[in-house]
Amino acid sequence: MRIVPTIERRPLPGLLATLVLSLCASLGIALALSSPAEAYEVWVMDQSDTAKESGGFLYIYDGAQLAANPSGAKPKVTIDLGGEVNTFCQEATKKAVRRPHMIFFTKDQSHAILSFLSGQVLFMDAATRKPEACLSMGKNVHAAWPSPDQKMAIAANIAEKKFIRIWTDYAAHKFGFDPEKDVLNLGAMEGGEQPDTAPICPITDASGRYAFITLRGGGLFVVDVTETPMKLVATLNNVDVHPAGCGGIQVGNTLYLNSGGGWPIAPLSYDVYAVDLSTLPKSVSAKLITSRDTQFADSHGMAAVGRYLWSADRAGNNIEVIDTLTNLSVNG
Known part of the structure; x- marks a missing residue:
């Protein structure tokens, strides 16, 4: 099963729906399949609250059904992020998740990485849809990008102008970072040529x-x-x-x-x-x-x-x- 595009819905007037790349996910476009016969899913995020000042929805569609009938297709899986995921993250980070903002997939597509504007990065098993780890990046996290070798994910904390390296071992289900060694204070690097160093969407080369x-x-x-x-x-x-x-x-x-x-x-x-x-x-x-x-x-x-x-x-x-x-x- 190949997982390709995602969609994000923001809580704006008219509930403006916007396409989100699985590799850059704020607003973007769907990816083409490598083979017309290859099965795939479309993951869709809705940032609207589903609980008190928390939550959101994750919708998962069958790609072929969505392509055949975009307006009529129904999600095969609906996950209220204000439910199990919120409980899981509250236990790990001591605060509720809110505004699921971006989603990326590992190179082997075994895991999804969701970032929340409330400051958490969630690692989810893509097949079982179960959360494996929820880490706090501080006041905010805009995006978390998995490296091609799957040894780390890099996260952008806009609010505190921090760049964070998360060590990832998907096979062992271990995820974490050292605040002393794995956090780069970009605010200290501001100057005339880079007047505002808040990180937006970090990516890696191949x-x-x-x-x-x-x-x-x-x-x-x-x-x-x-x-x-x-x-x-x-x-x-x-x-x-x-x-x-x-x-x-x-x-x-x-x-x-x-x-x-x-x-x-x-x-x-x-x-x-x-x-x-x-x-x-x-x-x-x-x-x-x-x-x-x-x-x-x-x-x-x-x-x-x-x-x-x-x-x-x-x-x-x-x-x-x-x-x-x-x-x-x-x-x-």
């Missing part, structure tokens, strides 16, 4: 060695997460990479990142960058390959479909497709 941390105020931090303590090896300023990127994926030897909106500094923004990895760890560079900053657009979410990069515009409600051989848009 090797799992380097984490690329997009910043709320613009700029980029590249951190070697295999070192202890973690080591900042390269940076870009807020002119090189605009604010609040949330979306990234590696295609071949190139890492693609975006900058987006949703914050007072950049209510709307749409930029996609190609990041050269060849000079790491000495330096890093990013080339702007497409921008819609003069339009009503917001780059939020990214996926690779073969050699093509799909970039989601959540404000424009469309997907830009980029050929990574040329880094040119094929659909404007």
